[in-house]
Amino acid sequence: MAxxxxxxxxxxxEGIPEASNWRxxxxxxxxxxxxxxxxxxxxxxxxxxxxxxxxxxxxxxxGIEVGAVMTGGGVGEVIESRHPGFAQGDIVESFTFGWQExxxxxxxxxxxxxxxxxxxxxxxxxxxxxxxxxxFAILETGRARPGDTVLVSAAAGAVGQxxxxxxxxxxxxxxxxxxxxAKLAWCREIGYDAGINHRSANDLAAAIAEACPAGVDLFLDxxxxxxxxxxxxxxxxxxxxxxxxxxxLADRFDQPDIxxxxxxxxxxxxxxxxxxxxxxxxxxxxLARRRLAGWARSGRLRHREDVLDGIEQMPRAFLRLLRGENxxxxxxxxxxxxx
Amino acid sequence: MAxxxxxxxxxxxEGIPEASNWRxxxxxxxxxxxxxxxxxxxxxxxxxxxxxxxxxxxxxxxGIEVGAVMTGGGVGEVIESRHPGFAQGDIVESFTFGWQExxxxxxxxxxxxxxxxxxxxxxxxxxxxxxxxxxFAILETGRARPGDTVLVSAAAGAVGQxxxxxxxxxxxxxxxxxxxxAKLAWCREIGYDAGINHRSANDLAAAIAEACPAGVDLFLDxxxxxxxxxxxxxxxxxxxxxxxxxxxLADRFDQPDIxxxxxxxxxxxxxxxxxxxxxxxxxxxxLARRRLAGWARSGRLRHREDVLDGIEQMPRAFLRLLRGENxxxxxxxxxxxxx
Numbered sequence: 001m002a003x004x005x006x007x008x009x010x011x012x013x014e015g016i017p018e019a020s021n022w023r024x025x026x027x028x029x030x031x032x033x034x035x036x037x038x039x040x041x042x043x044x045x046x047x048x049x050x051x052x053x054x055x056x057x058x059x060x061x062x063g064i065e066v067g068a069v070m071t072g073g074g075v076g077e078v079i080e081s082r083h084p085g086f087a088q089g090d091i092v093e094s095f096t097f098g099w100q101e102x103x104x105x106x107x108x109x110x111x112x113x114x115x116x117x118x119x120x121x122x123x124x125x126x127x128x129x130x131x132x133x134x135x136f137a138i139l140e141t142g143r144a145r146p147g148d149t150v151l152v153s154a155a156a157g158a159v160g161q162x163x164x165x166x167x168x169x170x171x172x173x174x175x176x177x178x179x180x181x182a183k184l185a186w187c188r189e190i191g192y193d194a195g196i197n198h199r200s201a202n203d204l205a206a207a208i209a210e211a212c213p214a215g216v217d218l219f220l221d222x223x224x225x226x227x228x229x230x231x232x233x234x235x236x237x238x239x240x241x242x243x244x245x246x247x248x249l250a251d252r253f254d255q256p257d258i259x260x261x262x263x264x265x266x267x268x269x270x271x272x273x274x275x276x277x278x279x280x281x282x283x284x285x286x287l288a289r290r291r292l293a294g295w296a297r298s299g300r301l302r303h304r305e306d307v308l309d310g311i312e313q314m315p316r317a318f319l320r321l322l323r324g325e326n327x328x329x330x331x332x333x334x335x336x337x338x339x
Numbered sequence: 340m341a342x343x344x345x346x347x348x349x350x351x352x353e354g355i356p357e358a359s360n361w362r363x364x365x366x367x368x369x370x371x372x373x374x375x376x377x378x379x380x381x382x383x384x385x386x387x388x389x390x391x392x393x394x395x396x397x398x399x400x401x402g403i404e405v406g407a408v409m410t411g412g413g414v415g416e417v418i419e420s421r422h423p424g425f426a427q428g429d430i431v432e433s434f435t436f437g438w439q440e441x442x443x444x445x446x447x448x449x450x451x452x453x454x455x456x457x458x459x460x461x462x463x464x465x466x467x468x469x470x471x472x473x474x475f476a477i478l479e480t481g482r483a484r485p486g487d488t489v490l491v492s493a494a495a496g497a498v499g500q501x502x503x504x505x506x507x508x509x510x511x512x513x514x515x516x517x518x519x520x521a522k523l524a525w526c527r528e529i530g531y532d533a534g535i536n537h538r539s540a541n542d543l544a545a546a547i548a549e550a551c552p553a554g555v556d557l558f559l560d561x562x563x564x565x566x567x568x569x570x571x572x573x574x575x576x577x578x579x580x581x582x583x584x585x586x587x588l589a590d591r592f593d594q595p596d597i598x599x600x601x602x603x604x605x606x607x608x609x610x611x612x613x614x615x616x617x618x619x620x621x622x623x624x625x626l627a628r629r630r631l632a633g634w635a636r637s638g639r640l641r642h643r644e645d646v647l648d649g650i651e652q653m654p655r656a657f658l659r660l661l662r663g664e665n666x667x668x669x670x671x672x673x674x675x676x677x678x
Contacts (some may be wrong), residue, residue, distance in 0.1 A: 267614040275606040
């Protein structure tokens with residue numbers, strides 16, 4: 001039989017997830033039904049939003065049941081098609097591929113990837129959900145304007161590195177917050193004007209005040225937690241805060257997040273704090289993807305990946321991400337070929 | 340000499356203000372210089388924003404120094420004019436009248452009141468800052484749409500009673516949160532569809548969930564504190580939260596407001612939390628005032644005042660407001676006449 005290795009959710013995590021929250025099983029590769037395609041993954045993605053999906057708590061999407069295949073995006077090759085829109089050999093991407101080597105997907109759950117736009121794994125990074133998140137969060141929800149000071153947390157991550165470069169394209173000053181000097185050096189290399197190491201800063205709010213003397217006009221909040229708090233003390237008049245991720249709360253996802261609230265600062269700055277979900281912008285993904293690909297081709301958008309090899313690495317890759325140990329977009333590369 | 344009684348700030352309050360934070364003095368009525376007018380107050384206003392002005396903390400406007408006249412809006416009659424735009428006998432309003440019987444005002448700091456639009460004290464309520472706040476917060480920043488569930492805290496107050504009626508005019512369902520059953524009865528009388536007594540509700544979040552089964556689309560937050568928390572647990576997808584006032588924090592204005600943060604709820608709902616200050620909309624005050632006056636004339640906008648008599652009552656009026664003891668717009672009426 002053709003074998004499909006899959007990661008199933010073994011238990012909902014309490015606090016920070018551990019590798020034991022998943023288990024790897026071998027299943028027979030399923031056959032596609034009418035309207036479906038069978039896809040073999042070349043690349044799988046891990047992303048912070050997965051922390052929410054494995055929680056028991058209500059989230060913007062239904063949680064994953066224990067025993068189900070772990071959710072996640074992937075890009076791979078069509079092995080067999082029973083859908084008129086796909087042919088064997090096509091490269092496709094799916095948000096709902098799952099942590100597995102092969103997936104049977106409804107045609108509507110897959111998107112053909114144009115390998116001419118960039119390396120195919122970029123469909124999981126700067127031409128995929130993270131890049132699209134940066135695009136719509138910075139340029140639309142965040143309304144980046146020339147002259148703005150744009151602060152990005154997790155700035156060397158999959159979303160953050162694109163966000164900073166888009167802020168620069170929009171004529172803004174871009175300030176990176178990241179967890180190591182090496183990450184900040186990379187941020188400077190791709191165009192960020194300043195950087196703050198949130199792990200070594202003595203007083204993060206003061207460091208932000210120094211880096212942003214006129215305040216923060218646009219804050220792309222990828223982390224919540226202490227970085228959020230420090231930025232909220234530094235809002236410029238009319239500031240926009242785009243609430244995009246909460247990776248800093250990964251260890252206490254099921255508990256209320258207690259700390260200083262910032263209603264007075266929001267009022268004083270007449271700031272706008274807005275929740276962001278990239279899927280709300282799906283009607284313009286193609287437009288954004290073409291622009292991102294164009295900027296990448298012309299060298300105005302650079303990108304860094306952090307690659308682990310083998311399906312066995314999925315939990316490790318995800319845990320690296322939650323701990324901020326990845327440097328660039330965290331991907332897992334699978335040995336492509338017949339199972 | 341003509342005497343002008345004035346309330347000076349005697350000390351910055353620690354926690355909830357007390358009457359002893361002000362002292363009443365008698366001064367000679369000053370003479371207006373070139374471009375100035377001398378105005379005798381008929382009505383003075385107390386408003387929650389004053390809590391911020393007497394704090395040591397940075398706010399959206401400069402604080403009041405100890406020994407200075409307490410700030411506040413007033414409406415009165417021009418006694419003497421050295422400004423071509425004003426004549427003796429004109430009724431004028433000023434945001435910066437101060438807690439005093441007479442004020443010398445620059446022409447730019449006063450606005451002629453048309454007594455035909457409504458009782459002159461309405462320039463301090465539904466045709467003044469509170470009414471304009473409700474107008475712009477509900478109809479513009481909050482983007483009230485037919486079918487929305489609009490929840491208003493401090494719903495029987497100066498802003499809240501107008502806000503609920505404007506929400507009804509906009510085709511919304513209006514839900515009042517107030518601190519007494521008598522206030523809620525009044526809210527129902529003027530059109531609110533439902534009401535919640537936040538002092539007697541056992542579980543405020545559950546009471547809001549019951550009153551707003553599809554969630555809160557627009558929340559006019561006049562209080563911060565526990566009501567804010569309970570509403571944030573009940574946001575509808577696409578909710579707008581207009582951050583307008585923090586009267587519930589009046590006792591701890593100079594301390595950080597610690598409690599649950601709602602970044603995940605904001606993200607899940609793709610909510611927008613926006614700081615609001617009415618002065619940002621000054622370019623359209625006249626338009627809004629004409630509309631509000633028209634609705635009042637036609638009986639579609641009703642209004643309730645809570646009046647104390649005499650300049651001596653200013654601190655008491657303000658403290659009533661901070662404690663939620665007022666029922667309707669808190670005003671102080673002065674004995675008009677020569678000093």
